Amino acid sequence: MRRPWLPLAVATATALLGGQLAFAGSATAGSDPVAAKPSPAPAYPADSLRALAARVGLRIGTAVNADELGSNEKYTQITAEQFSSVTAENAMKWAEVEAVRGTYTWEKADQLVAFAEKNRQLVRGHTLLWHNQLPAWLSTDGYTTTLSNEEVKAVLKEHIFAQVRHFKGDIWQWDVVNEAFDDNGQPRQTIWYKAWGGTGYIADAFRWAHQADPKALLFYNDYNLEFTGPKSNAVYELVKSLKAQRVPIHGVGFQGHLSTQYGYPDLLSNLERFAALGQKVALTEVDVRTLTKPDAVNVPVDALAPYAQESYWSRSLKACLAVRACISFTPWGFGDSYSWVPGWFDDPQAGAALIYDEQLNPKGQYHVLQQDLALAAGAPHRG
Ligand code: XIL
Numbered sequence: 001m002r003r004p005w006l007p008l009a010v011a012t013a014t015a016l017l018g019g020q021l022a023f024a025g026s027a028t029a030g031s032d033p034v035a036a037k038p039s040p041a042p043a044y045p046a047d048s049l050r051a052l053a054a055r056v057g058l059r060i061g062t063a064v065n066a067d068e069l070g071s072n073e074k075y076t077q078i079t080a081e082q083f084s085s086v087t088a089e090n091a092m093k094w095a096e097v098e099a100v101r102g103t104y105t106w107e108k109a110d111q112l113v114a115f116a117e118k119n120r121q122l123v124r125g126h127t128l129l130w131h132n133q134l135p136a137w138l139s140t141d142g143y144t145t146t147l148s149n150e151e152v153k154a155v156l157k158e159h160i161f162a163q164v165r166h167f168k169g170d171i172w173q174w175d176v177v178n179e180a181f182d183d184n185g186q187p188r189q190t191i192w193y194k195a196w197g198g199t200g201y202i203a204d205a206f207r208w209a210h211q212a213d214p215k216a217l218l219f220y221n222d223y224n225l226e227f228t229g230p231k232s233n234a235v236y237e238l239v240k241s242l243k244a245q246r247v248p249i250h251g252v253g254f255q256g257h258l259s260t261q262y263g264y265p266d267l268l269s270n271l272e273r274f275a276a277l278g279q280k281v282a283l284t285e286v287d288v289r290t291l292t293k294p295d296a297v298n299v300p301v302d303a304l305a306p307y308a309q310e311s312y313w314s315r316s317l318k319a320c321l322a323v324r325a326c327i328s329f330t331p332w333g334f335g336d337s338y339s340w341v342p343g344w345f346d347d348p349q350a351g352a353a354l355i356y357d358e359q360l361n362p363k364g365q366y367h368v369l370q371q372d373l374a375l376a377a378g379a380p381h382r383g
Contacts, residue, residue, distance in 0.1 A: 043080070043119070049366075050084040052373035053329075056321065059122055059172075060373075061085030061330030063285065065338050066108040069115060074360050078334060080119040085172070085328050087124040087284070088112050089340075093133040097163060101137045106166055113170045122172035124284065124330065127221065128160050129205050130178040131190040138191075145191045152195035157208055164212035173282065173328070175221040175253055176209045177202050181238075185230030202238065203247045210248035221253030221284055225274075226265035239277055251280035256316055257332070259350065260290040260308040268319040275325035283320050285332040287353035288312040288365070289341045297342035297351040298358055305352070306364055313355070314368045321376050335360045 044050055053060040062083045068075040079086065090096055091108035098104055116123050131142025138155065139145040145152060164174065180202060182188055192201040202220075209218050220239065225232045235252065242249045252274045254267065271281045290305040292298060300306060320326035333339055337358045342351040355366040 045081060047370065047374070049082045049369060049373060052370065052377055053084060055377035056373065058321065058326070058373075059085040059328040060369075061087060061122075061124060061284075061328050062334050063087045063089040063126075063330065063332045064091075064112055064115075065089050065333065066091045066112065068338060069112065075335065075338075078356070078360060080115075080121075082334070083121060085122045085124060085330060086112060086116050087126050087330055089333060090133070092126055092163070093130070094138070094159060095133040095135045098159065099135050101135070104162060104166070109167070113167065117170075122328075123167075123170060124282075124328070125164075125167060125171040125174040125216070126284075127175035127178040128163060128209060129156065129176060129192065129201070131188060131192075132179075134191075142190050143188075147191075149195040152191055153201075156192065156195075156201065156205065160205060160208040161212050164209050164216070168213045169215070171213065171216050173217045173219050173251060173253075173280075174209055174213075175284070176205050176218045176249075178221045179223065180220070181222065181231050181234050183224060183229075183231050185234030187234075199238070203242060203245060206242065206247045206249050217250040217280060218248055219251040219253045219280075219282065219284075220249060221255060223255040223257050223285075225252065225254045225270060226256060226258070226267040228266050228270060232270055236273065236277070239274065239279060243277060249279070251282060251327075253282050253284035255332075256283045256286035258286070258288045258312050258316070259345075260288065260305055260312065261350075264312055264315060267316060268322060271319055271323045271326055275323050279325065281320075281323060281326045282328045282330070283316060283326070284328075284330050286313070286316055286330065287332045287339060287341055288316075289345060289350040289353035292342070292349050292351040294349045297346075297349055298336040298339075300352050309352070310364050310368045313365045314372055317369055317372050321372070331355060 049060045060083055062079060064079060064086045069079060070076055088109055091112060097106060113123055134142060180188060187193055187199050193199065206218050222235060225235055239249060239252060274281050288309045290309055291301045293301060317329055320329045331354060334354055335356045336352055336354050339354050341353040355363055355369065357363050
């Protein structure tokens with residue numbers, strides 16, 4: 001499935017013009033259960049992303065590939081050393097945890113939670129309600145199901161309570177609802193929308209998740225919220241209306257799947273306007289893809305593209321640093337070999353979207369993040 005993207009607005013060269021570095025007032029990164037525990041000496045380098053981010057009260061995260069964690073030594077070491085928050089790339093999705101109706105398989109997700117605890121990382125739970133990666137017994141396409149509306153409502157309630165209770169106390173932020181709107185700002189006509197006869201399922205999902213773990217921060221998460229437009233506006237109105245109904249929503253996740261094919265978004269102003277609603281905000285799935293060679297999916301066609309990518313990474317991180325309510329910045333994985341991008345965006349082919357190369361060596365894009373964090377740590381305003 002291809003996603004419609006905003007039209008090409010600005011040439012790649014424009015991306016080379018950096019954003020403004022502006023740091024907001026002092027901030028700490030939301031509720032931080034780990035801070036309360038006795039902490040042994042840090043097992044990570046002082047110039048790691050996580051060590052630098054800690055100095056400014058920001059959590060730097062990564063999506064984690066369950067097959068690599070534990071089996072791939074270099075991958076595992078980088079995950080532990082560089083990041084202070086982790087997200088299961090797939091292991092907490094419904095298709096993974098309840099492939100067979102009524103039989104839960106938590107092993108992979110539990111392993112990640114144990115790894116995080118051992119390495120003093122916080123966990124973003126991803127995701128409770130989505131239209132993709134549903135178990136086949138429920139829906140093969142997210143839009144149709146053989147279950148009745150009443151059954152759909154009952155299984156969603158059961159799923160949210162089962163999963164949130166299973167991880168109670170272990171999850172810092174839950175992506176309760178993922179991608180409920182399309183790029184035109186219309187609610188997707190998913191099985192959830194149809195069963196409820198509207199978007200009422202969103203409020204119910206947040207209420208159930210809050211009942212199951214009152215301490216977890218509950219997020220709405222979506223892509224392209226970085227750009228002001230119909231989708232970002234629709235989600236803004238949704239959050240306002242949820243707040244008016246006193247629905248327990250605490251944050252908005254900006255996925256941040258960016259591409260040098262498109263102009264750099266007005267991310268900062270969108271983070272600010274959601275924060276002004278009293279929400280936490282977070283960058284939850286950042287990657288910056290560029291056009292690459294069909295036979296070498298992580299080799300950019302344009303030799304200058306990495307400089308544009310560095311600029312996009314840097315501006316995204318700085319936008320988060322500039323907004324006090326922005327509590328975490330999470331790239332969607334860290335090694336180009338493991339990125340979902342080349343397999344998903346292949347017409348035209350895109351890739352090279354992460355901060356480590358195929359051999360797990362840090363790229364220039366890693367170093368700009370490191371430098372930005374080091375600079376921010378030297379600035380007196382945040383942390
Ligand atoms: C992607 C994973 O990275 C892939 O491994 C999987 O095949 C498909 O899903 N938005 C989301 C993420 O919220 O869960 C998606 O992750 C990427 C887009």
